[in-house]
Amino acid sequence: MSQSTPTRVRRQDVLSTWSGIRPLAADPTKQQQQEGATSSIVRDHVIFQDADGLVTVTGGKWTTYRRMAQDVVDTLVTSGRLPATQRPCATSGLRLLGAREYHAHTHAEVAQRSSDLASAPPLSGSPAPRRALSPARARHLAAAYGDKAFDVLELVKWSDGALAAPLAPGLPYIEAEVLHACRQEYCVTVEDFVMRRTRMAFLDAAATEGAIPRVAELMASELGWGNRKRRAEAAAAVRALRQEFSTPEPATKAVEAAAAAAPVAAA
Numbered sequence: 001m002s003q004s005t006p007t008r009v010r011r012q013d014v015l016s017t018w019s020g021i022r023p024l025a026a027d028p029t030k031q032q033q034q035e036g037a038t039s040s041i042v043r044d045h046v047i048f049q050d051a052d053g054l055v056t057v058t059g060g061k062w063t064t065y066r067r068m069a070q071d072v073v074d075t076l077v078t079s080g081r082l083p084a085t086q087r088p089c090a091t092s093g094l095r096l097l098g099a100r101e102y103h104a105h106t107h108a109e110v111a112q113r114s115s116d117l118a119s120a121p122p123l124s125g126s127p128a129p130r131r132a133l134s135p136a137r138a139r140h141l142a143a144a145y146g147d148k149a150f151d152v153l154e155l156v157k158w159s160d161g162a163l164a165a166p167l168a169p170g171l172p173y174i175e176a177e178v179l180h181a182c183r184q185e186y187c188v189t190v191e192d193f194v195m196r197r198t199r200m201a202f203l204d205a206a207a208t209e210g211a212i213p214r215v216a217e218l219m220a221s222e223l224g225w226g227n228r229k230r231r232a233e234a235a236a237a238v239r240a241l242r243q244e245f246s247t248p249e250p251a252t253k254a255v256e257a258a259a260a261a262a263p264v265a266a267a
Helices: 062-078 106-119 135-158 176-184 190-197 205-223 227-244 251-261
Strands: 045-049 055-059
Touching (some): 045 062, 055 062, 106 135, 135 176, 176 205, 190 205, 190 227, 205 227
8 A cells, every 4th residue: 555655544544445356267278388377367258169069258357248248249150150140249339227318417417306306395294304415416326327316316206305315424325225226226135235236335334334224224114024134134234244345453452352352361
C-alpha cells in the first residue's frame, strides 16, 4: 500500500477486505515447455476441440463473456458443427437489462421523479414527511439499474416514501432495492443481497453488518418468512460477511484475547 499512495493508511481506514482466485487455463493442444512452466498459460480464454468433436471453452472472465461466446460459435461454424450464416455476430450490440432507455442524464431524471414523488400528496394520508433522494443516491440508482431505476422508484411511491430510507449510513443503497431484488432478480437470501445483488459488503463491512437485520426484515415481509427463518438468514449473512469481507483484528488484540482466554496454571 505504501508504494501506491503517499498517505499512511491506518487499520481503521480500511472499511472492507476481500480476496479472490482467478484460475488460468492451459491449452491442452499445446505442449508445455516444462512441468510447472506458466509461459504457455493463457490469461484469457481457451477453446479447443477433442478427438470426439467436443468443443470446450475454459478460462476467461465475466467481463469477456461476449467475446467468449462469439469465439465458441465461430469455432463451431468453422468445424462444420453449425451452419454458416451471412449475418455478423450480434452479441456486442445486445443491450443488457436496463440499457434500452438509459442515457447520460438518466440520473437527473431519477432525481426529478424522486422530487415529484416527495412533493405529491401521500397515498395513505400519512402526515409523515417525505424527502427526495439525494443526488448521490439518484446517480447510484441510475448507474446500478439503468432505466429500471424508475421501477425502484415505483416501490418508493407505493410505500409512501418509506422505502426511500437508506439501508446503511455512508452507503447509497435504499430499502426499495431489497424488494426490487426479490421481485425482479430472484434474490432469496440476505447474504446474496449484501454480497452480490449490491456491493454493500465490498464498500463497508461494518455498515453492511449493521444493515443486515433490516434487510432480513424486508425480505421476510416480501418472501413470507417466519421469525425463525428471518433470524437464521440474518445470522448466516453475518457469518459469511465476517469470514469473507471483514478486516482482521490487529495481531496485538488477537494475542491479548488468546492470553485472556488461556487457563491459569495453579500455583
